[in-house]
Amino acid sequence: MEAATAIRRKLGAAVPLSSEDLSVLDALLAQRLTVAGGTPLMSERQTERSAYAVLSGWAYRYRVFEDGRRQIARLFLPGDFIGLNAALLGLPEQPITAMTEMQLAKIDGAQLLESLQKRRALWLAFLWSDTRDRLISEERVASIGRRSAYERLAHILVELYHRLELTGNASDDRFTLPLTQDHLADLLGLTSIHINRVLRRLKRDNLISVEGRTIALVSPERLHCVADYDSRYLIHRSVTVPSGNEASSL
Amino acid sequence: MEAATAIRRKLGAAVPLSSEDLSVLDALLAQRLTVAGGTPLMSERQTERSAYAVLSGWAYRYRVFEDGRRQIARLFLPGDFIGLNAALLGLPEQPITAMTEMQLAKIDGAQLLESLQKRRALWLAFLWSDTRDRLISEERVASIGRRSAYERLAHILVELYHRLELTGNASDDRFTLPLTQDHLADLLGLTSIHINRVLRRLKRDNLISVEGRTIALVSPERLHCVADYDSRYLIHRSVTVPSGNEASSL
DNA sequence: CGTACTATTGACGCAGATCAAGTTCCGTGG
């Protein structure tokens, strides 16, 4: 149970969770599974009404066009939820692929619905997570729409570091990046060839260093500056849970 | 009360709402106000814990960079909600500006929280609306990242038509577009000069026609094709509300 | 030791940006 530290850290950072909230959460996340990198998740089996919480590993959702062009719409990191809203609403989810081996907790839609209705703090925590995902998506629009390739790359690296740090998957300005240059290209609306050149320019300018799959942010300050990284972006002051008793309220 | 047809149509299309649901909804939307075009909404007065429902008119949220580059992250059309999650969570919302004169319903955060907890169908309807907004945002990422200017413009026009049609603000393949070419540029990650040229190419190719602020989709089929418009995008089969009685569930 | 990703590097082309004028369309006031 307590293995779901990524989820607990993320939700707990936004909303103070009581021990009772935590035990309901643990119950939701009880069913574990592991999938290999490359496994398609949620591909068309919308019948299931189930979602996943990411305990470890990375996944991504993408859109493919007729002619093969591809755009990654979203990355799922440890602490993120996959297909939550779709499960709650009973709607189909777009195709999602595991990028690395992943540990997942399978969440039952109906059980989740009940739990959120009973525990207001949990509901707010999930709502916050959802809101944060939207923020990220909208900042990606800003990135692809208005930032240069150099700035885009700087921005995503800083963003990923902050997201991973929150769940304990990064520290000391270093983290493991399982994305290939092709993935980065499809994520940022560029070509892998250009990613390669710009990545190397970031190294030459001494903003980052790369050893294998490990990225080190050599100069976080200059990276933030280059990316015009909004300091308020993804910063979570704790949400206050309005009183009003749990579950009752009729 | 019943003036909030845009909201009722939109939510009702996704989730069947009982007359009781509707009366709770009406109560939420009771407080009306009108703002002039250009009015800033939600700028930093995060203290209020209130949100808006758009009854008529358009607004947009944007991101400005140090050097003046601008990106519109999101458009708000009739039937959309502004700052809902932020109000529920008590978090600050990013700057939003009214583009035209707007009729709004002011929603109290605390009251909303209570209402959603009492009425499961309403909660799901709001959740659905939120999910749809995220879909739109992710499709925008795909658009800016991988579509050409010509395709992007085709896509946004088709998307806006479908969004407006749902609330009764467009029909017969025509609608009023209050956006200037500058707005379109900032929305699609282009320059207004290029928007101008591409718009004219769409007219020359007989895909659209423009009279003043009215856009007519001359050939919706070809537009869908050019844009590689996903037919499932924004289509809402009705959500089924799981049984499980309202409000109780302990 | 091949087969298949993944990364790297160079030459060249183009979609869309930038720069620089206009021009039309209004609303406002004289």
Place this chain on the structure above:
DNA sequence: CCACGGAACTTGATCTGCGTCAATAGTACG
């Protein structure tokens, strides 16, 4: 009713960031 001023829209000339095409290395696993 016309003059003025300021958005919004047009149009052309030129430039450039990034894409495309093509080829070469690593690397990694079976």
